[in-house]
Amino acid sequence: MAASPQAPRAESARLSNGGAGREKDASSAHGREYIRFEVVDFHCKALSKVVPARHRDVKVYMYSGALAYGANQEVMLLPDEIAAAGCPNAKLVPDWSTEQVLPWACRPSKNIVVKRVYCEMEGMKLGPRSLCGRMLAELKSFDGKGYELLAGGELEFVMAKCKDGSGEVWEPMFNGPEIFTTLQSCKAIDFCYDMERHMESVGVDILTMNTEYGKGQLEITFAPKFGIEAPDMTATFRTGTKEMAQDLGLRATFMAKPFGVSGVGNGGHMNFSIWMPGGVRGSDPNDVVSRVTSGKLNAFHSSEDAKGLSPAARSFLAGILAHAPALEALCSPTPPCYCRHGNWAPTVANWGFDDRTACVRVKADRRGPQGSCYMELRMPSAAANPYLVLAGLVASGLDGLQQGLDLPPERQTKADGAAALPTALDEALRAFEADSYLVSKLGQRFVRWYVDVKRAELKFIEERLKGTSSTDEDVSAAWQALYFEFV
Numbered sequence: 001m002a003a004s005p006q007a008p009r010a011e012s013a014r015l016s017n018g019g020a021g022r023e024k025d026a027s028s029a030h031g032r033e034y035i036r037f038e039v040v041d042f043h044c045k046a047l048s049k050v051v052p053a054r055h056r057d058v059k060v061y062m063y064s065g066a067l068a069y070g071a072n073q074e075v076m077l078l079p080d081e082i083a084a085a086g087c088p089n090a091k092l093v094p095d096w097s098t099e100q101v102l103p104w105a106c107r108p109s110k111n112i113v114v115k116r117v118y119c120e121m122e123g124m125k126l127g128p129r130s131l132c133g134r135m136l137a138e139l140k141s142f143d144g145k146g147y148e149l150l151a152g153g154e155l156e157f158v159m160a161k162c163k164d165g166s167g168e169v170w171e172p173m174f175n176g177p178e179i180f181t182t183l184q185s186c187k188a189i190d191f192c193y194d195m196e197r198h199m200e201s202v203g204v205d206i207l208t209m210n211t212e213y214g215k216g217q218l219e220i221t222f223a224p225k226f227g228i229e230a231p232d233m234t235a236t237f238r239t240g241t242k243e244m245a246q247d248l249g250l251r252a253t254f255m256a257k258p259f260g261v262s263g264v265g266n267g268g269h270m271n272f273s274i275w276m277p278g279g280v281r282g283s284d285p286n287d288v289v290s291r292v293t294s295g296k297l298n299a300f301h302s303s304e305d306a307k308g309l310s311p312a313a314r315s316f317l318a319g320i321l322a323h324a325p326a327l328e329a330l331c332s333p334t335p336p337c338y339c340r341h342g343n344w345a346p347t348v349a350n351w352g353f354d355d356r357t358a359c360v361r362v363k364a365d366r367r368g369p370q371g372s373c374y375m376e377l378r379m380p381s382a383a384a385n386p387y388l389v390l391a392g393l394v395a396s397g398l399d400g401l402q403q404g405l406d407l408p409p410e411r412q413t414k415a416d417g418a419a420a421l422p423t424a425l426d427e428a429l430r431a432f433e434a435d436s437y438l439v440s441k442l443g444q445r446f447v448r449w450y451v452d453v454k455r456a457e458l459k460f461i462e463e464r465l466k467g468t469s470s471t472d473e474d475v476s477a478a479w480q481a482l483y484f485e486f487v
Contacts (some may be wrong), residue, residue, distance in 0.1 A: 031111025061089035090121035126446040128387035152224030172216030231386035255483040256381040257336035266382035289371030298370035308364035314407040319400020324349035326435035329428040331379035348418040
């Protein structure tokens with residue numbers, strides 16, 4: 001992680017106008033400048049309006065029902081309250097601390113600078129970013145502890161090339177499986193080099209890059225960040241990577257299973273820990289966690305517990321496991337996600353020390369440094385929205401803390417009493433609706449919109465399969481039609 005996670009945002013703020021200490025319209029000195037006023041929808045898809053920098057302080061609006069779009073806009077819902085209000089616009093409220101120059105979007109030959117600022121829709125309160133921020137604020141205020149979530153992890157995605165020149169038929173950039181194989185990595189390494197360079201400039205600190213098990217599959221790991229900056233990092237990476245690939249005539253897709261209907265898919269494992277004020281100041285410059293946790297204590301770590309886990313860690317984890325069946329609707333939000341079950345993705349709500357087959361993999365050592373104690377939620381596919389995953393995770397963990405839930409024994413099976421995770425999206429949506437705690441915590445309106453959009457996507461797939469034999473090829477084609485390009 002960069003020594004100062006805020007530095008890229010601060011630098012882009014100095015380059016912009018319209019605020020104390022900011023230059024007046026950088027476009028006059030540096031050519032044309034544009035700002036994407038960007039909202040992240042339920043699918044982690046960026047929706048934006050591009051505004052010339054000279055109009056940055058002018059009110060910008062977007063259709064208030066835009067969050068009810070599907071993964072592509074062949075699925076479009078009209079929520080009842082939006083229809084009743086006459087389908088009005090909502091004002092976009094920018095969070096100017098997120099303003100950044102996007103180097104891959106700039107056009108140096110035309111002297112064009114492009115920035116992005118994350119926005120919320122005024123009055124909506126169900127946008128993924130605002131929902132996540134609300135849960136993080138509740139965590140921080142819990143019991144006066146000042147808890148902050150530190151999150152990082154990994155993302156897998158597939159690089160694809162056009163098969164026939166039509167722009168309609170795609171195939172993996174390379175064949176697999178060849179995980180970690182150097183010569184396999186070299187087939188996409190120039191793309192990775194450019195991607196890493198651009199991402200560093202926007203504060204996305206990539207730690208490792210390698211090929212994975214699947215055809216065309218790459219895995220990227222990230223240094224962690226605190227709070228809302230963690231999902232901001234993932235959203236920036238996803239959109240930026242897809243945009244860079246598109247500019248080269250390629251596709252980068254985070255859909256869980258782009259080709260075929262069985263076997264390994266794209267995962268989005270999330271590493272997390274909770275920190276609070278009170279630690280010793282100072283850091284190890286060679287340790288990415290130490291750099292950002294100076295002056296903080298890891299609330300998960302205990303030097304007194306035989307396993308190295310604090311009571312707070314155990315209760316927080318117990319809350320996640322208690323709500324895991326409902327969380328699957330957020331962690332596995334598309335039908336292809338369920339191909340991953342049993343293929344390095346969990347099938348029951350359990351946990352284990354350094355166990356890659358568990359729902360939550362735990363790393364802890366009572367004698368080790370605080371930063372070595374964290375948990376890895378292995379449920380999410382790469383298609384999951386990081387804001388929604390974190391919101392659900394924090395809400396579930398808070399329930400464990402508030403109730404003081406006891407942590408079940410590690411590595412439980414279904415026969416031992418571990419809850420089975422849903423095996424299909426419709427089952428996960430029902431579990432989500434039935435979890436009264438999560439519905440109340442995340443909001444009935446959000447749950448209704450989210451579930452309705454997902455059911456509309458299921459209907460779209462069902463309609464696509466009518467008149468076919470529903471072979472594996474037919475199903476894969478229907479999935480691709482909905483998710484391949486924009487997820």
